[in-house]
Amino acid sequence: MTARILDGNAISALLREELAVRAAALKARGITPCLAVILVGEDPASAVYVRNKVAGCEKTGLRSIKDVYPAAVDPAVVLARIAELNADPTVHGILVQLPLPKQFDADVVLEAIAPEKDVDGFHAENVGALMQGNPRFIPCTPYGVIKMLERGKVVLKGAEAVIVGRSNIVGKPMAMLLLAKSCTVTVCHSQSKDLAFHTRRADILVAAVGRARMITGDMIKPGATVIDVGINRTPEGKLCGDVDFESAKEVAGLITPVPGGVGPMTITMLLTNTLESAERTLK
Numbered sequence: 001m002t003a004r005i006l007d008g009n010a011i012s013a014l015l016r017e018e019l020a021v022r023a024a025a026l027k028a029r030g031i032t033p034c035l036a037v038i039l040v041g042e043d044p045a046s047a048v049y050v051r052n053k054v055a056g057c058e059k060t061g062l063r064s065i066k067d068v069y070p071a072a073v074d075p076a077v078v079l080a081r082i083a084e085l086n087a088d089p090t091v092h093g094i095l096v097q098l099p100l101p102k103q104f105d106a107d108v109v110l111e112a113i114a115p116e117k118d119v120d121g122f123h124a125e126n127v128g129a130l131m132q133g134n135p136r137f138i139p140c141t142p143y144g145v146i147k148m149l150e151r152g153k154v155v156l157k158g159a160e161a162v163i164v165g166r167s168n169i170v171g172k173p174m175a176m177l178l179l180a181k182s183c184t185v186t187v188c189h190s191q192s193k194d195l196a197f198h199t200r201r202a203d204i205l206v207a208a209v210g211r212a213r214m215i216t217g218d219m220i221k222p223g224a225t226v227i228d229v230g231i232n233r234t235p236e237g238k239l240c241g242d243v244d245f246e247s248a249k250e251v252a253g254l255i256t257p258v259p260g261g262v263g264p265m266t267i268t269m270l271l272t273n274t275l276e277s278a279e280r281t282l283k
């Protein structure tokens, strides 16, 4: 038996139809939802993601602003631009693409974004709100994962959820969201002793490590739901996840592909957060 595929492109298409309706309704009330994206440097992968974000805005009826700075830019210049975007009432979301060049302290930059425009949900105030169980903006990648699990009708209450990876942008917020859905959550990382022991217990396995194909079929419980957050490039330039799809699909019950899984959902949830932010200006 091979696993059912959770198709991120298909789920995104459905969700984006609803978002386009909400964007049009806002425009009819004189508000054009707007996302500002700041990109520093020439990293080709970052350029692709930012391009996808801007294209997503366009297709959904959101305005976007894209500011690109050279890798050697003085952080003060970027901070001044963030202050300007914070003060601009026509801008509803601000995103600074990560990673930033080494002269930057990423935390300082993220804290400079007005929390009510922090559509990534990375500002300390928003991280705290999520942890307390009343999120203002849910970080886009884990938010997208939750939407995929809901669309796949995956039972969350009481499920054993195992997350591999403890980053601030995926692993930690993912743990909070699954906990809020009443999963029993385990977070594994590079120092975990017997990784396969943990992963084999998972009803829901989320791989967010950034190591190509490290989760193999023998590490998966038969019938489990496997969510692959990884985006790695093989030496031949092909995109692949943290999960070895070929062996995993023979064991899992439900699985996300790469590309076409969590990646497009991340962008869909960014559009969702930006729209939500624009709608809040009416309240």
Ligand SMILES: Nc1nc(=O)c2c([nH]1)NC[C@@H]1CN(c3ccc(C(=O)N[C@@H](CCC(=O)O)C(=O)O)cc3)C=[N+]21
Residues within 6 Å of the ligand: 048, 049, 052, 095, 096, 097, 098, 099, 120, 140, 141, 231, 239, 258, 259, 260, 261, 262, 263, 264, 266, 267
């Ligand atoms: N402040 C900030 N917010 C982010 O949300 C953020 C970030 N920084 N830095 C980098 C990561 C990564 N990320 C992705 C978004 C879309 C795809 C995506 O569209 N993936 C396509 C393929 C894209 C390709 O062809 O490379 C897919 O999986 O099908 C992937 C990865 C957002 N991130």
